[in-house]
Amino acid sequence: MSENQAPSSGSGRLNTGVAHNARVWNYWIGGKDNYEVDQAVGDQVAGMFPVIRDVARADREFLGRAVRHLVENRGVRQFLDIGTGLPTLDNTHEIAQRSAPDSRIVYVDNDPIVLAHARTLLTSTREGATDYIDADVHRPETIVERASATLDLDRPVAVMMLGILNFVLDTHKAQDIVRQVLSAVPSGSYLVLTHPTTDTDLGGEGNVEAMKFWNENATPPITARTRAEVTAFFDGLEFLEPGLVSCTRWHAATDSPTTVPQFGAVALKP
Numbered sequence: 411m412s413e414n415q416a417p418s419s420g421s422g423r424l425n426t427g428v429a430h431n432a433r434v435w436n437y438w439i440g441g442k443d444n445y446e447v448d449q450a451v452g453d454q455v456a457g458m459f460p461v462i463r464d465v466a467r468a469d470r471e472f473l474g475r476a477v478r479h480l481v482e483n484r485g486v487r488q489f490l491d492i493g494t495g496l497p498t499l500d501n502t503h504e505i506a507q508r509s510a511p512d513s514r515i516v517y518v519d520n521d522p523i524v525l526a527h528a529r530t531l532l533t534s535t536r537e538g539a540t541d542y543i544d545a546d547v548h549r550p551e552t553i554v555e556r557a558s559a560t561l562d563l564d565r566p567v568a569v570m571m572l573g574i575l576n577f578v579l580d581t582h583k584a585q586d587i588v589r590q591v592l593s594a595v596p597s598g599s600y601l602v603l604t605h606p607t608t609d610t611d612l613g614g615e616g617n618v619e620a621m622k623f624w625n626e627n628a629t630p631p632i633t634a635r636t637r638a639e640v641t642a643f644f645d646g647l648e649f650l651e652p653g654l655v656s657c658t659r660w661h662a663a664t665d666s667p668t669t670v671p672q673f674g675a676v677a678l679k680p
């Protein structure tokens with residue numbers, strides 16, 4: 411995308427002079443909705459930490475498996491996808507509605523370029539519904555209130571937080587956000603989460619330098635967390651098998667998935 415194709419900005423201003431996470435993520439998963447500055451930072455990070463492209467792809471594949479599992483085996487029909495990212499080949503509503511056309515999905519992101527592309531996320535089936543909320547994850551009360559226009563919060567909701575809590579730098583605040591959103595949905599709801607780690611058993615050491623570089627050159631600032639910190643997001647919830655694992659290993663499609671330094675898990679609100 412060239413600068414003069416820049417779509418008009420939403421709540422924030424589209425800044426094509428600084429790399430933005432939604433666009434760099436899009437670059438790593440092979441998308442076209444990114445700028446030179448995003449490609450330069452994306453290449454630099456991938457040079458320091460080559461597994462990052464695998465992480466991005468593995469995260470999207472986890473999203474597909476988790477949504478399909480929840481729709482087909484757990485009867486979930488409502489999704490609140492916070493930190494949606496730029497639309498890509500298979501988005502949450504397309505995956506869910508392929509199996510259950512009456513699924514209702516609300517997307518949330520605060521990046522102006524995601525807002526500019528949001529119409530691609532609003533192509534619902536007639537039986538279902540989709541909506542897009544331009545909001546910051548630091549404002550969970552706003553998210554819940556606006557989501558209630560599309561989702562019936564008396565019925566189970568899968569709250570999806572994939573690659574988003576790593577942008578809430580304060581761990582207590584991040585826990586509080588999860589608690590607030592989960593307290594607004596009934597028993598029978600789910601938390602679907604991915605999160606980067608520096609834990610060595612997942613090969614995460616390289617995240618330290620890569621994230622330092624990111625925080626000096628791109629936006630928004632990011633942090634990784636340990637297994638214990640990520641586990642704490644699931645307080646009061648019941649993990650589905652196989653628990654908190656490298657997201658490649660959650661209901662893996664192959665017998666010998668590789669390990670990536672990105673935790674993934676799905677848990678039930680009892």
Ligand SMILES: C[S@@+](CC[C@H](N)C(=O)[O-])C[C@H]1O[C@@H](n2cnc3c(N)ncnc32)[C@H](O)[C@@H]1O
Pocket residue numbers: 431432435469470473492493494495496518519520521524545546547548571572573574577630
């Ligand atoms: C790493 S991408 C993940 C996208 C998608 N969930 C996935 O797993 O492929 C993180 C997304 O979170 C969004 N994001 C970052 N900080 C945010 C904030 N404070 N509020 C809302 N969205 C935010 C970014 O714009 C980006 O689209």
